[in-house]
Amino acid sequence: MTSQPYKMVIGLEVHVQLATESKLFCRCSTKFGAPPNTQTCPVCTGTPGALPVLNRHAYQLSMKVALALNCEIPKFTKWDRKQYYYPDLPKGYQISQFDLPMSQNGYLAISDPKDQFAAKRVGIIRAHLEEDAGKSIHDEQAGTADTRIDLNRCGTPLLEIVSEPEMYSPLEAKAYLDELKLLLTYLGVSDCNMQEGSLRVDANVNLHIPDDDSTDDEPIATPIVEVKNMNSFRAVERALAYEADRQWEVWQETGQRIGDVPKQTRGWDESAQVTRAQRSKEESSDYRYFPDPDLVPVVVTDTEIEAVRSELGEFPAALRSRLEETYGIKPYDSDVLVNQGRELVDYYIELAESCGDGKLASNWVQQDVLRHLNEQEIAVSEFAVRPLALSELLGKVKGGQLDTSRGREVLGEMIESGGSVTEAMTKLGIAEVDDSELMDLCHQLIESNPKIVADIQSGNLKAAGALIGQAKQKNPNVNPSRVREICIDIASKS
């Protein structure tokens, strides 16, 4: 990437549906997946005479996000009408915020645990609240080119978060989106489901090319392209990478700079892995914004801001540092844990506190617990082995009563049967072997393996490995490291 003869400049616009019970300006449910047009009322369908009333809860949720993004919260904001004609917009305008958004001038810190880019802050220009439109479902069955309209989504609160153009690679853009999504999940303000459309991303991208002829080091900027239709963060990453290559080629062919051509909108074609120019809108975008006379401006008090701030909880970045400092784990590990969400982190903390070994706990959570959760596609709350039970198991592993692989077997049994460590061990027939029994076993092995004993005596301690195998055959419950220890001891003394 750094070897490219240009710098990519990326700004992202993210639309997030807020997880409110009811819509932004009426009391209809926002639940996804109901039969078409069953969650509507005169207000959200734009029925003549109906009037919007602000859902204050939605406003507070958006304030929560804005505060978490370090934004200023103006004390006075208003609602504006953004006007355009489309069948899924029944009023002919969308209630949005134009010149006085509910928040502005924030930032989101991003970093990469693998250090592929330097940790940085991406500026947030603004985050504003607006109502979502309905959905047009184009029925393209042969002969019936009908469009059907579902207004269930109409009026769902949507927060539009606009970043500064301060990301310089697809990787940074992806990191920004991952961190933003994680933050929103931690705040509990959205389920961030891209498939269901509760999180949507548009990207503005162009290239800055060093200008050798310039005296002031100002680079040449190519025309900005807006990329839409990206249905996953991976798609965003790929679409941006594709755009960089494409724009570089266009630049070499045409030499077009920003301002030479109108801003272009391109759609990402997932199956072909290319962006394609979209037909420019019928009218150039004169939305004729003006203040919505049906709504009163929102006045926010310091008390209200502080009340929302006090409910924010710990953000992912702070949590990562806390885990690293408190439990001595590496940034890579804290990143994996925190990225799984607050529930898993709470599980980990309880486990680490109880077993007293943060690193061991981290290894087991990442390797065993997570694997199981992923395989079964379940949440940590549904995981049968609670932290205290797992902690007991880790105690035995740490104390040498169980080796790691037997520990895994025990955990498997605990998951299967839902029982305690002891119950699982009994069920597996794992009994702890007492020392005199172990001594007898080792003496037998020494006597029947003179060659190995000779090897050990000549300094080849690795030879003892074969004895461990034999010991396990005789009694699968023996602790291999103890067997090794005792056999070497006997052999070297005889």
Add this chain to the structure above:
Amino acid sequence: MSLISKSAVEQVQLLQSGQLSSVELAQAYLDQIETHDAEIQAFLHVDRDSALQQAADIDQRRQSGEDVGPLGGLPVAIKDLLCSRGEPTTCASKMLENYRPPYDATVVRRLKEAGAVLIGRTNMDEFAMGGSCENSAYQTTTNPWDTTRIPGGSSGGAAACVAASMAPLSVGSDTGGSIRQPAALCGVTGLKPTYGRVSRYGLIAFASSLDQIGPIARSVEDTALLLETLAGHDPLDSTSINTATPHYTENLSQPLDGLTVGLVTDYFEKELDPDVAAAVREAARVYESLGAKIQEVSLPHSQYGIATYYVIAPSEASSNLARYDGAHFGYRTDEKAMYEELAAERAAMTDEEAEAKLDGPLIRMYRKTRSEGFGAEVKRRIMLGTYALSSGYYDAYYLKALKVRRLIVNDYLAAFKQVDVLLGPVTASPAAPLGHYKNDPLGLYLTDLFTVGANLAGIPGISVPCGESSAGLPIGLHLQAAPLEEERLLRAAYMFQNATDWQTRRPELSTT
């Protein structure tokens, strides 16, 4: 005295004392409508059976000892822009010809709860745009005093039906004078309340920041009675003011001690009809004789009222009326004809580039639906408003208008520091002949000169009869008060009414 010539307050008393049944009263008004509305054309819709059924229900409830509400059994006419669940609600527009709302407007709900018998829906200028009732897509209401003249508008049917004794009470809406101007031209009393006093929920919007619902009646006391039912905070309207509603009828007849009446000098600098000027000056003398102090005041920015209003109102209207696009409700162009037209246009095209520029089915549906569904005045205002809000013009028109609006508000606030009510004419002249403004839309706009200020400032204003022109046409007196001062306004109006007999005069209706 016949039943229908009694005041609403008297009728309520008769109903309450059992001397009169609601069915009898409804019957009397329905008969009057039957006899005279063919000529007056005040009503767009009268459902005789429904009205009698509502009345019978009230009578029955009253007999069983139920409280039937302050209007219990009284007929009320409503302007055809207030949503009534399942009832035709057309705004006098072809666009909503077959439209039936799925819900009741808050005022309709309040009227039902107060025991009103909804007797019919009155004609208006299409979407409340106009001052003559001639912009209705369906019929032209005439002035009961002279049926060759306009009744005023936009609540022309609402005022004419009261003047012609076809309803004791009537609900109108006032965006730039639409209650007060027809009330003045028809010789009845009409009040535009403070913006936010009456819920707009279910009022099909013309200009949201100016629209206000209000009562039209034959006297100040009847007006006060109806306002008590209409007014009140509504959580469904964000612009509704959360304050208690005074009992307007309670102290109505008590004169205001030490009343200071402001005579707006700017109003008399305009081209006022001499009869109107004389009647209004005479009204000032009546107040003086009642012990009020008359003080001249100036509203220096009132001269910009019309210009300001005709930027703000069309701007909001252009947005409010965007929803009538044929996609979800109301009129839609004939689709078959539209597709045939498109096919024919395509077939006639020789080069592909020109063909690509043809409007596709969606845009074509929007264009044809709106071209066919709206009348000329509505389209004119949509175009005005769309222009004023367009990028590059917004600052010069809409934003500038908002600034002037603020100056107009400040003028009023300054005036109300000196005086209790402002006095002036409602209209520059009595009712014009039908067709007078046919080719003069600007002339019609200018008739709003004295009334738009109250809408721009959000203050209450009332029109009460104060004289007759040499041709025998009614003249209205305009009183305005500070925000939420309806009580003072009504008491001041009552003082005048009590000292004169203009409001008792009724037009003679032909008996053809």
